[in-house]
Amino acid sequence: MINRSRLESVTERIIEGIIRFCGFSAILFVFGIFFFVFREGSGFLFSGLDIGQFLTSPEWFPTSVSNKRYGVLALLAGTASVTALSMAIAVPFGLGAAIFVSEFCGPKLKETFKIVIELLAAIPSVVWGFIGLTVMNGVIIDLFDAPIGLTVLNGGIILALMSVPIIVSIGEDALKAVPDSYREAAEALGATRWQVIYRVLLPAGKNGLLAAVLLGIGRAVGETMAVLMATGHSVQFPSNILDSVRTLTATIAAELGEAPVGSDHYQVLFIIGILLFTITFIVNLASDLVVKGIRNK
Amino acid sequence: MSKRQQLLYLFVIFTLMIAVAGCGSGGDSSETETSDKAVIQNAGSDTMVNLAQAWAEEYANVQPTVSVEVSGGGSGTGIAALINGTVDIANCSRQMKASEIERAKANTGKTPVELIVGYDxxxxxxxxxxxxxxxxxxxxxxxxxxxxxxxxxxxxxxxxxxxxxxxxxxxxxxxxxxxxxxxxxxxxxxxxxxxxxxxxxxxxxxxxxxxxxxxxxxxxxxxxxxxxxxxxxxxxxxxxxxxxxxxxxxxxxGDYPIARPLYIYSLGEATGKAKEYLDWILSAAGQKIVSANGYVPLETGAPMTESSDSSN
The missing domain is CATH 3.40.190.10 (Periplasmic binding protein-like II)
Structure with a gap:
């Protein structure tokens, strides 16, 4: 240790530098992206855009010849409804599966399960969208006697299938992190299996399980291609789950490619990007506060 | 055991991916290496993308030294690419807007030239x-x-x-x-x-x-x-x-009320290989492909050619 050669100490320092750079680069990239999105949208955001109308009007007419209107309320409602439905499906299924994988099944079955779930996570979103557009559309028309199958329900189910793998794998890790001594103590006190899970494991793994759910929500809010194809891409308020909607992300994806660079329409799409940034920031902040609150109890 | 199994699966998947990627790039490079082809970049209208692809494929037989690379994306995308100089010719299912022409002039110093290549x-x-x-x-x-x-x-x-x-x-x-x-x-x-x-x-x-x-x-x-x-x-x-x-x-x-011309735009008058390609598109051979793809070929003296004069 004392006789460390000069070469070793130099390489040590270089490697340390590289690792430090890797750490800081994450922050750099996040701020870089935020700066870029903000710069592209800021011109119109501060001069020209009526922010009140932007947030409260459901009228989205970005390419109207006579009267352009930029209102994202219907798009917000679309994102909210699809995300809410997908979480209503994915959270019980995902957490249930996490509990099953971590507490009930044997080691062999567990391995199979984990591989299958990881395979589910590996399916590209455009393939999910394609399934929504071609398979689920017909199924929903037949099952619910609906006029069209590209609906909140279709998008919600597909997003649920996409977020379940995340919820399962992170939720399972959270439950695995609960020390075995807790389980043993509970069982020694005569608790049934259900009581162990409900009274001991869930409270002990609360933070990790919440993180799992929030990451699932993040996946659902940010997903683009699948919802673009499966929800029908239609600007309207959904009155039930068999209505078509359009989400914020899908609007950016569909319209940015052909919006002339620098035009109002182009800048509004970047402002939607800022809005999405803000939404995810609020979700993350809220989750941090909730987790802290739980910890302090 | 479990970790090893997981690693094994990962390894298999990676090998497959690399194999697939290798095949793809291998095919590409062999194409570009075996011949020193002139490449015409072409992008634009989603309506015209099948037609443009068919032209490009047929032109490969007519003129083996020229390869035409076609992509879709939409009329606006094609025009944006033309203005940025990433494509030589842009397909368009609508006329260029005045603002787009202005931008093209400001960016490149050249005026976009319009050519009607068929009707839809x-x-x-x-x-x-x-x-x-x-x-x-x-x-x-x-x-x-x-x-x-x-x-x-x-x-x-x-x-x-x-x-x-x-x-x-x-x-x-x-x-x-x-x-x-x-x-x-x-x-x-x-x-x-x-x-x-x-x-x-x-x-x-x-x-x-x-x-x-x-x-x-x-x-x-x-x-x-x-x-x-x-x-x-x-x-x-x-x-x-x-x-x-x-x-x-x-x-x-003109009896059918919703028919429109299909355009190809170039920056300035097309020259060289691109001009030869556009001339071929307007020839009988190129126009045959227009009708084979379900569109309406040009016909001299047809009532809908009023704006084609401006392109010459």
């Missing part, structure tokens, strides 16, 4: 079990336009038994596609907008596919995208007038 009739598609056979521009305006009052099939005087709820499901395109702009202008003129709440799909082909599977739907798309499983309506200029089906003769005679 926009077909109105409904489900094959829909009993309707013809529709008028007025009715379409009332279905699609803001303030239009037709929301049920029964309002059009038909009983559509396979459509539960009787609702007219409007299938449209994303609001900046050339097809959308042309259809809106043809129906509503330059001032009005479409109603919100239409399903805005992202490609010409998607519209036809969705109409095929949705009994209540009505949609519009280039007539080249027609399949055997959808019904194409005859369209009349006004209610009570004779309706015409979208075909080559009716489009050329």
């Amino acid at each position: 009739a926009l077909a109105v598609y409904v489900h094959e079990e829909n009993p309707m056979n013809e529709i008028s521009i007025e009715q379409l305006a009332n279905i699609y336009g803001e303030g239009g009052n037709i929301t049920k099939w029964s309002q059009l005087g038909i009983s559509h038994s396979t459509c539960s709820g009787d609702e007219v499901i409007r299938i449209s395109r994303q609001s900046n596609s050339g097809t959308y702009h042309y259809f809106r202008e043809a129906l509503l003129g330059n001032t009005a907008d479409f109603k919100l709440g239409s399903r805005d799909l992202h490609g010409s082909k998607d519209v036809v596919e969705l109409v095929e599977k949705t009994p209540c739907a009505i949609g519009y798309s280039g007539m080249g995208y027609r399949t055997d499983h959808v019904k194409v309506l005859d369209v009349a200029k006004k209610a009570g007038e004779q309706a015409f089906s979208p075909n080559v003769d009716n489009a050329l005679s």
Whole structure:
């Protein structure tokens, strides 16, 4: 240790530098992206855009010849409804599966399960969208006697299938992190299996399980291609789950490619990007506060 | 054991990915290496992408030393690429806007040159079990336009038994596609907008596919995208007038009311290989491909060529 050669100490320092750079680069990239999105949208955001109308009007007419209107309320409602439905499906299924994988099944079955779930996570979103557009559309028309199958329900189910793998794998890790001594103590006190899970494991793994759910929500809010194809891409308020909607992300994806660079329409799409940034920031902040609150109890 | 299994799976997947990627790039490089081809970059209109692909494939036989690389993305995308200089020629299913021409001049110092390469009739598609056979521009305006009052099939005087709820499901395109702009202008003129709440799909082909599977739907798309499983309506200029089906003769005679020219733009007069390619597209051989793909070829003296003069 004392006789460390000069070469070793130099390489040590270089490697340390590289690792430090890797750490800081994450922050750099996040701020870089935020700066870029903000710069592209800021011109119109501060001069020209009526922010009140932007947030409260459901009228989205970005390419109207006579009267352009930029209102994202219907798009917000679309994102909210699809995300809410997908979480209503994915959270019980995902957490249930996490509990099953971590507490009930044997080691062999567990391995199979984990591989299958990881395979589910590996399916590209455009393939999910394609399934929504071609398979689920017909199924929903037949099952619910609906006029069209590209609906909140279709998008919600597909997003649920996409977020379940995340919820399962992170939720399972959270439950695995609960020390075995807790389980043993509970069982020694005569608790049934259900009581162990409900009274001991869930409270002990609360933070990790919440993180799992929030990451699932993040996946659902940010997903683009699948919802673009499966929800029908239609600007309207959904009155039930068999209505078509359009989400914020899908609007950016569909319209940015052909919006002339620098035009109002182009800048509004970047402002939607800022809005999405803000939404995810609020979700993350809220989750941090909730987790802290739980910890302090 | 479990970790090893996981690693094994990962390894297998990675090997497959690398193998696939290797094949792909190997094929590409062999193409470019074996010959020193001149490459013409071509992008733009989603309506024209199949046609442009067919031209490119046929031209590879005619002129093996030139390869034409075609991509879609939409008329606006093609024009943006032209202005940025990433493509040599851009396909466009609408005319370039004045603002776009200005931008091209400012960015490149060259004026875009317009060339009409064929015509497209926009077909109105409904489900094959829909009993309707013809529709008028007025009715379409009332279905699609803001303030239009037709929301049920029964309002059009038909009983559509396979459509539960009787609702007219409007299938449209994303609001900046050339097809959308042309259809809106043809129906509503330059001032009005479409109603919100239409399903805005992202490609010409998607519209036809969705109409095929949705009994209540009505949609519009280039007539080249027609399949055997959808019904194409005859369209009349006004209610009570004779309706015409979208075909080559009716489009050329001007009887079919929603037909439009298809354009190719270049920056300045095309020169060299690109000029040869465009000349070939306008020749009999190139125009044969236009009709083979379900579009309307150019015909000298046809009534719709009024704007082609400006391109020369």
